[in-house]
Amino acid sequence: MVKRFEILKEREQGVPALLYPDATSRKGDSAPSDASLVASNTRLRIAETFTSRQGEGQLTGVPSFFIRTSGCNLRCWFCDTPYASWKPEGKQFTIDSLLNDAQNASMPMADDRATDEDSSRGTDTSIRVQHVVLTGGEPLIAAGFPELATTLQNAGFHVTVETAGTVDVDFPCDLLSLSPKLRGSTPDAAEHPTWSQTHEERRMPVTTMRQLISRSSNIQVKFVVDSPDEFDEILGVVADLEVAASDVWIMPQGVTVAQLDAAATWLAPWASEHGFEYCDRMQIRWYGNRRGT
Numbered sequence: 001m002v003k004r005f006e007i008l009k010e011r012e013q014g015v016p017a018l019l020y021p022d023a024t025s026r027k028g029d030s031a032p033s034d035a036s037l038v039a040s041n042t043r044l045r046i047a048e049t050f051t052s053r054q055g056e057g058q059l060t061g062v063p064s065f066f067i068r069t070s071g072c073n074l075r076c077w078f079c080d081t082p083y084a085s086w087k088p089e090g091k092q093f094t095i096d097s098l099l100n101d102a103q104n105a106s107m108p109m110a111d112d113r114a115t116d117e118d119s120s121r122g123t124d125t126s127i128r129v130q131h132v133v134l135t136g137g138e139p140l141i142a143a144g145f146p147e148l149a150t151t152l153q154n155a156g157f158h159v160t161v162e163t164a165g166t167v168d169v170d171f172p173c174d175l176l177s178l179s180p181k182l183r184g185s186t187p188d189a190a191e192h193p194t195w196s197q198t199h200e201e202r203r204m205p206v207t208t209m210r211q212l213i214s215r216s217s218n219i220q221v222k223f224v225v226d227s228p229d230e231f232d233e234i235l236g237v238v239a240d241l242e243v244a245a246s247d248v249w250i251m252p253q254g255v256t257v258a259q260l261d262a263a264a265t266w267l268a269p270w271a272s273e274h275g276f277e278y279c280d281r282m283q284i285r286w287y288g289n290r291r292g293t
Protein backbone atom coordinates (compact mmCIF):
# COMPACT_ATOMS: atom_id res chain seq x y z
CA MET A 1 0.00 0.00 0.00
CA VAL A 2 2.83 2.39 0.77
CA LYS A 3 4.25 4.34 -2.14
CA ARG A 4 7.83 5.27 -1.36
CA PHE A 5 8.84 8.80 -2.29
CA GLU A 6 12.21 10.09 -3.34
CA ILE A 7 12.22 12.24 -0.25
CA LEU A 8 12.13 9.12 1.88
CA LYS A 9 15.12 7.63 0.14
CA GLU A 10 16.93 10.93 0.59
CA ARG A 11 16.06 11.12 4.27
CA GLU A 12 17.14 7.54 4.85
CA GLN A 13 20.47 8.34 3.24
CA GLY A 14 20.91 11.41 5.43
CA VAL A 15 20.57 13.86 2.55
CA PRO A 16 18.91 17.14 3.59
CA ALA A 17 15.16 16.76 3.58
CA LEU A 18 14.56 19.07 0.63
CA LEU A 19 13.09 17.94 -2.64
CA TYR A 20 14.38 20.62 -4.98
CA PRO A 21 17.99 21.53 -4.49
CA ASP A 22 17.63 24.56 -6.72
CA ALA A 23 14.98 26.43 -8.64
CA THR A 24 15.87 24.79 -11.94
CA SER A 25 15.63 21.20 -10.80
CA ARG A 26 11.89 20.84 -11.28
CA LYS A 27 10.11 20.31 -14.56
CA GLY A 28 9.49 23.72 -16.16
CA ASP A 29 9.87 27.17 -14.69
CA SER A 30 6.44 27.74 -13.30
CA ALA A 31 4.22 26.05 -10.75
CA PRO A 32 2.29 22.97 -11.84
CA SER A 33 -0.53 23.64 -14.25
CA ASP A 34 -2.88 21.59 -16.39
CA ALA A 35 -5.10 22.83 -19.17
CA SER A 36 -7.77 20.36 -18.10
CA LEU A 37 -8.01 21.67 -14.56
CA VAL A 38 -11.47 22.37 -13.26
CA ALA A 39 -12.17 26.06 -12.76
CA SER A 40 -14.46 26.71 -9.84
CA ASN A 41 -16.12 29.52 -7.98
CA THR A 42 -17.04 27.23 -5.10
CA ARG A 43 -16.08 28.87 -1.80
CA LEU A 44 -14.62 27.37 1.35
CA ARG A 45 -14.03 29.07 4.70
CA ILE A 46 -10.28 29.23 5.20
CA ALA A 47 -8.57 30.02 8.52
CA GLU A 48 -5.16 30.56 6.93
CA THR A 49 -2.87 29.67 4.06
CA PHE A 50 0.90 29.68 4.32
CA THR A 51 4.06 28.27 2.84
CA SER A 52 6.24 26.23 5.14
CA ARG A 53 7.96 22.89 5.41
CA GLN A 54 5.98 19.81 6.27
CA GLY A 55 6.83 19.29 9.94
CA GLU A 56 5.29 15.88 10.55
CA GLY A 57 5.45 12.37 9.15
CA GLN A 58 6.89 10.76 6.03
CA LEU A 59 7.26 14.03 4.08
CA THR A 60 8.99 15.96 6.87
CA GLY A 61 11.07 18.78 5.42
CA VAL A 62 9.21 19.11 2.11
CA PRO A 63 8.33 22.71 1.13
CA SER A 64 4.54 22.86 1.02
CA PHE A 65 1.62 25.24 0.63
CA PHE A 66 -0.80 24.74 3.52
CA ILE A 67 -4.53 25.41 3.20
CA ARG A 68 -6.32 25.31 6.56
CA THR A 69 -10.10 25.05 6.37
CA SER A 70 -12.04 26.55 9.26
CA GLY A 71 -14.48 24.52 11.36
CA CYS A 72 -14.26 21.11 13.00
CA ASN A 73 -16.70 18.43 14.11
CA LEU A 74 -14.47 17.50 17.09
CA ARG A 75 -13.11 19.52 20.03
CA CYS A 76 -9.77 18.07 21.17
CA TRP A 77 -8.84 19.84 24.41
CA PHE A 78 -5.24 20.20 23.15
CA CYS A 79 -6.06 21.47 19.64
CA ASP A 80 -3.15 23.62 18.48
CA THR A 81 -5.35 25.49 15.98
CA PRO A 82 -8.35 26.63 18.08
CA TYR A 83 -8.91 29.37 15.51
CA ALA A 84 -10.09 26.59 13.16
CA SER A 85 -12.02 24.51 15.74
CA TRP A 86 -13.07 25.99 19.10
CA LYS A 87 -13.34 29.55 17.80
CA PRO A 88 -13.31 29.25 14.02
CA GLU A 89 -12.06 32.25 12.08
CA GLY A 90 -11.60 32.97 8.42
CA LYS A 91 -12.97 34.30 5.18
CA GLN A 92 -14.47 32.53 2.18
CA PHE A 93 -12.00 31.69 -0.60
CA THR A 94 -12.85 30.34 -4.04
CA ILE A 95 -11.14 27.19 -5.25
CA ASP A 96 -9.76 29.24 -8.14
CA SER A 97 -8.09 31.71 -5.80
CA LEU A 98 -6.64 28.91 -3.63
CA LEU A 99 -5.24 27.22 -6.73
CA ASN A 100 -3.76 30.51 -7.86
CA ASP A 101 -2.16 31.07 -4.43
CA ALA A 102 -0.71 27.56 -4.46
CA GLN A 103 0.72 28.11 -7.94
CA ASN A 104 2.37 31.32 -6.78
CA ALA A 105 3.73 29.87 -3.55
CA SER A 106 7.48 29.82 -3.22
CA MET A 107 9.94 29.52 -0.41
CA PRO A 108 13.02 31.73 -0.29
CA MET A 109 15.95 29.50 0.42
CA ALA A 110 17.66 32.06 2.61
CA ASP A 111 14.77 33.40 4.66
CA ASP A 112 14.32 32.81 8.35
CA ARG A 113 12.47 29.60 7.55
CA ALA A 114 15.54 28.07 5.93
CA THR A 115 17.04 25.12 7.77
CA ASP A 116 20.73 24.83 8.54
CA GLU A 117 21.10 22.61 5.48
CA ASP A 118 19.67 25.35 3.26
CA SER A 119 21.92 28.01 4.73
CA SER A 120 24.96 25.89 4.12
CA ARG A 121 24.13 25.82 0.42
CA GLY A 122 24.89 29.54 0.28
CA THR A 123 22.03 30.31 -2.07
CA ASP A 124 19.16 32.76 -1.88
CA THR A 125 17.21 31.13 -4.70
CA SER A 126 13.47 30.79 -4.25
CA ILE A 127 11.87 27.44 -4.80
CA ARG A 128 8.30 26.93 -5.95
CA VAL A 129 6.32 24.37 -4.03
CA GLN A 130 4.91 21.22 -5.59
CA HIS A 131 3.19 19.97 -2.47
CA VAL A 132 -0.08 21.16 -0.99
CA VAL A 133 -1.26 20.16 2.49
CA LEU A 134 -5.01 20.35 3.08
CA THR A 135 -5.66 20.61 6.79
CA GLY A 136 -7.98 22.28 9.28
CA GLY A 137 -10.01 22.29 11.41
CA GLU A 138 -11.46 19.30 9.70
CA PRO A 139 -11.03 19.58 5.93
CA LEU A 140 -13.39 16.68 5.17
CA ILE A 141 -16.43 18.56 6.50
CA ALA A 142 -15.83 21.63 4.31
CA ALA A 143 -18.33 21.87 1.43
CA GLY A 144 -16.38 21.76 -1.83
CA PHE A 145 -13.45 19.90 -0.29
CA PRO A 146 -13.36 17.02 -2.83
CA GLU A 147 -13.45 19.58 -5.63
CA LEU A 148 -10.58 21.52 -4.07
CA ALA A 149 -8.45 18.37 -3.75
CA THR A 150 -9.31 17.35 -7.34
CA THR A 151 -8.44 20.78 -8.73
CA LEU A 152 -5.07 20.87 -6.98
CA GLN A 153 -4.19 17.35 -8.02
CA ASN A 154 -5.23 17.97 -11.65
CA ALA A 155 -2.97 21.02 -11.61
CA GLY A 156 -0.03 18.76 -10.79
CA PHE A 157 0.35 19.23 -7.05
CA HIS A 158 1.08 16.42 -4.65
CA VAL A 159 -1.83 16.62 -2.22
CA THR A 160 -1.60 15.56 1.43
CA VAL A 161 -4.81 15.54 3.46
CA GLU A 162 -4.56 15.91 7.23
CA THR A 163 -7.74 14.57 8.82
CA ALA A 164 -9.13 13.02 11.99
CA GLY A 165 -11.02 10.66 9.68
CA THR A 166 -14.50 10.87 11.19
CA VAL A 167 -16.59 11.27 8.01
CA ASP A 168 -16.76 9.12 4.90
CA VAL A 169 -16.06 11.59 2.11
CA ASP A 170 -14.58 10.53 -1.24
CA PHE A 171 -11.71 12.75 -2.43
CA PRO A 172 -8.44 12.24 -4.29
CA CYS A 173 -5.10 12.60 -2.51
CA ASP A 174 -1.50 11.42 -2.74
CA LEU A 175 -1.05 10.97 1.01
CA LEU A 176 -3.83 10.38 3.51
CA SER A 177 -2.50 11.59 6.86
CA LEU A 178 -5.04 10.17 9.26
CA SER A 179 -4.92 11.20 12.90
CA PRO A 180 -7.50 9.18 14.87
CA LYS A 181 -8.38 10.86 18.12
CA LEU A 182 -7.70 8.84 21.27
CA ARG A 183 -9.78 9.00 24.46
CA GLY A 184 -7.23 11.38 25.97
CA SER A 185 -8.29 14.02 23.43
CA THR A 186 -11.81 14.39 24.85
CA PRO A 187 -12.50 17.75 26.50
CA ASP A 188 -13.35 17.92 30.19
CA ALA A 189 -16.95 16.86 30.83
CA ALA A 190 -17.55 19.38 33.60
CA GLU A 191 -16.18 22.28 31.60
CA HIS A 192 -17.64 21.31 28.19
CA PRO A 193 -20.50 18.85 28.81
CA THR A 194 -22.02 19.01 25.32
CA TRP A 195 -18.78 18.94 23.37
CA SER A 196 -17.34 16.27 25.65
CA GLN A 197 -20.21 13.93 24.77
CA THR A 198 -20.30 14.84 21.06
CA HIS A 199 -16.53 14.47 20.72
CA GLU A 200 -16.65 11.07 22.43
CA GLU A 201 -19.43 9.87 20.10
CA ARG A 202 -17.68 11.04 16.94
CA ARG A 203 -13.98 10.57 17.49
CA MET A 204 -13.34 6.91 16.53
CA PRO A 205 -15.56 5.51 13.72
CA VAL A 206 -13.31 2.62 12.72
CA THR A 207 -15.44 1.56 9.73
CA THR A 208 -15.30 5.07 8.28
CA MET A 209 -11.54 5.20 8.77
CA ARG A 210 -11.14 1.85 7.05
CA GLN A 211 -13.10 3.21 4.08
CA LEU A 212 -10.85 6.27 3.85
CA ILE A 213 -7.77 4.07 4.05
CA SER A 214 -9.09 1.63 1.42
CA ARG A 215 -9.37 4.46 -1.11
CA SER A 216 -5.85 5.80 -0.50
CA SER A 217 -2.69 4.71 -2.25
CA ASN A 218 -0.42 6.05 0.48
CA ILE A 219 -1.23 6.52 4.14
CA GLN A 220 0.22 7.47 7.47
CA VAL A 221 -1.72 7.02 10.69
CA LYS A 222 -0.60 9.62 13.23
CA PHE A 223 -1.58 9.20 16.87
CA VAL A 224 -1.22 12.20 19.16
CA VAL A 225 -0.23 10.80 22.56
CA ASP A 226 -0.59 12.71 25.80
CA SER A 227 -0.02 9.89 28.29
CA PRO A 228 1.04 6.22 28.47
CA ASP A 229 -2.56 5.50 29.49
CA GLU A 230 -3.36 5.73 25.77
CA PHE A 231 -1.00 2.92 24.68
CA ASP A 232 -3.63 0.18 24.91
CA GLU A 233 -6.10 2.13 22.81
CA ILE A 234 -3.47 2.73 20.09
CA LEU A 235 -2.70 -1.00 19.85
CA GLY A 236 -6.42 -1.79 19.60
CA VAL A 237 -7.06 0.81 16.88
CA VAL A 238 -4.01 -0.30 14.85
CA ALA A 239 -5.36 -3.86 14.94
CA ASP A 240 -8.90 -2.72 14.01
CA LEU A 241 -7.63 -0.59 11.11
CA GLU A 242 -5.36 -3.43 9.94
CA VAL A 243 -2.56 -1.04 9.03
CA ALA A 244 1.11 -1.98 8.91
CA ALA A 245 3.23 -0.90 11.87
CA SER A 246 5.46 0.99 9.42
CA ASP A 247 2.48 3.23 8.49
CA VAL A 248 1.90 4.18 12.13
CA TRP A 249 3.44 7.40 13.45
CA ILE A 250 3.51 8.13 17.16
CA MET A 251 3.46 11.88 17.83
CA PRO A 252 3.72 13.61 21.21
CA GLN A 253 1.03 16.02 22.31
CA GLY A 254 2.78 19.33 22.76
CA VAL A 255 3.43 22.76 21.34
CA THR A 256 6.82 23.57 22.92
CA VAL A 257 10.27 22.08 22.45
CA ALA A 258 10.35 21.32 26.20
CA GLN A 259 7.12 19.29 25.92
CA LEU A 260 8.41 17.42 22.86
CA ASP A 261 11.73 16.64 24.56
CA ALA A 262 10.03 15.44 27.75
CA ALA A 263 7.59 13.20 25.85
CA ALA A 264 10.31 11.70 23.66
CA THR A 265 11.93 10.06 26.70
CA TRP A 266 8.96 7.76 27.38
CA LEU A 267 7.19 7.78 24.01
CA ALA A 268 9.97 7.14 21.47
CA PRO A 269 11.15 3.87 23.10
CA TRP A 270 7.55 2.57 23.22
CA ALA A 271 7.04 3.41 19.52
CA SER A 272 10.26 1.66 18.58
CA GLU A 273 9.32 -1.44 20.66
CA HIS A 274 6.21 -1.85 18.50
CA GLY A 275 7.86 -1.11 15.14
CA PHE A 276 6.08 2.25 14.83
CA GLU A 277 7.64 5.43 13.42
CA TYR A 278 8.26 8.32 15.82
CA CYS A 279 6.89 11.67 14.69
CA ASP A 280 8.71 14.63 16.12
CA ARG A 281 6.88 17.88 15.37
CA MET A 282 9.70 19.58 13.50
CA GLN A 283 7.80 22.81 12.78
CA ILE A 284 7.85 23.53 16.53
CA ARG A 285 11.61 23.02 16.61
CA TRP A 286 12.21 25.09 13.43
CA TYR A 287 9.81 27.98 13.97
CA GLY A 288 8.25 27.72 17.44
CA ASN A 289 4.51 27.40 17.90
CA ARG A 290 3.72 30.27 15.53
CA ARG A 291 0.59 30.65 13.48
CA GLY A 292 1.26 30.36 9.76
CA THR A 293 4.24 28.01 10.07
Ligand SMILES: C[S@@+](CC[C@H](N)C(=O)[O-])C[C@H]1O[C@@H](n2cnc3c(N)ncnc32)[C@H](O)[C@@H]1O
Binds near residue numbers: 078139162178251252
Ligand atom coordinates in the same frame (compact mmCIF):
# COMPACT_ATOMS: atom_id res chain seq x y z
C1 LIG B 1 -4.93 20.77 13.73
S1 LIG B 1 -5.11 19.16 13.08
C2 LIG B 1 -6.11 19.42 11.64
C3 LIG B 1 -6.48 18.16 10.91
C4 LIG B 1 -7.49 17.24 11.62
N1 LIG B 1 -8.51 17.95 12.28
C5 LIG B 1 -6.76 16.32 12.59
O1 LIG B 1 -6.88 16.49 13.78
O2 LIG B 1 -6.06 15.44 12.09
C6 LIG B 1 -3.50 18.85 12.32
C7 LIG B 1 -2.60 17.89 13.07
O3 LIG B 1 -2.21 18.49 14.31
C8 LIG B 1 -2.30 17.51 15.33
N2 LIG B 1 -2.39 18.22 16.60
C9 LIG B 1 -3.30 19.16 16.96
N3 LIG B 1 -3.03 19.64 18.19
C10 LIG B 1 -1.92 19.01 18.63
C11 LIG B 1 -1.14 19.06 19.83
N4 LIG B 1 -1.44 19.87 20.84
N5 LIG B 1 -0.05 18.26 19.90
C12 LIG B 1 0.27 17.42 18.88
N6 LIG B 1 -0.41 17.33 17.73
C13 LIG B 1 -1.49 18.10 17.61
C14 LIG B 1 -3.50 16.69 14.90
O4 LIG B 1 -3.59 15.45 15.54
C15 LIG B 1 -3.27 16.56 13.42
O5 LIG B 1 -2.36 15.50 13.17
Ligand SMILES: Nc1nc2[nH]cc(C(=O)O)c2c(=O)[nH]1
Binds near residue numbers: 052056066135162283
Ligand atom coordinates in the same frame (compact mmCIF):
# COMPACT_ATOMS: atom_id res chain seq x y z
N1 LIG C 1 4.96 22.99 9.25
C1 LIG C 1 3.79 22.41 9.51
N2 LIG C 1 3.64 21.09 9.26
C2 LIG C 1 2.42 20.55 9.49
N3 LIG C 1 2.02 19.29 9.25
C3 LIG C 1 0.71 19.17 9.56
C4 LIG C 1 0.25 20.41 10.00
C5 LIG C 1 -1.17 20.66 10.31
O1 LIG C 1 -1.48 21.58 11.06
O2 LIG C 1 -2.00 19.91 9.80
C6 LIG C 1 1.33 21.29 9.96
C7 LIG C 1 1.52 22.68 10.26
O3 LIG C 1 0.66 23.42 10.76
N4 LIG C 1 2.77 23.17 9.99
Ligand code: SF4
Binds near residue numbers: 072073075
Ligand atom coordinates in the same frame (compact mmCIF):
# COMPACT_ATOMS: atom_id res chain seq x y z
S1 SF4 D 1 -9.80 17.14 15.20
FE1 SF4 D 1 -8.01 18.35 14.57
S2 SF4 D 1 -8.75 20.46 14.24
FE2 SF4 D 1 -10.40 19.31 15.28
S3 SF4 D 1 -10.12 19.86 17.41
FE3 SF4 D 1 -8.97 17.94 17.08
S4 SF4 D 1 -6.87 18.57 16.50
FE4 SF4 D 1 -8.20 20.40 16.35
Ligand SMILES: [Mg+2]
Binds near residue numbers: 080
Ligand atom coordinates in the same frame (compact mmCIF):
# COMPACT_ATOMS: atom_id res chain seq x y z
MG1 LIG E 1 -0.29 22.06 12.75
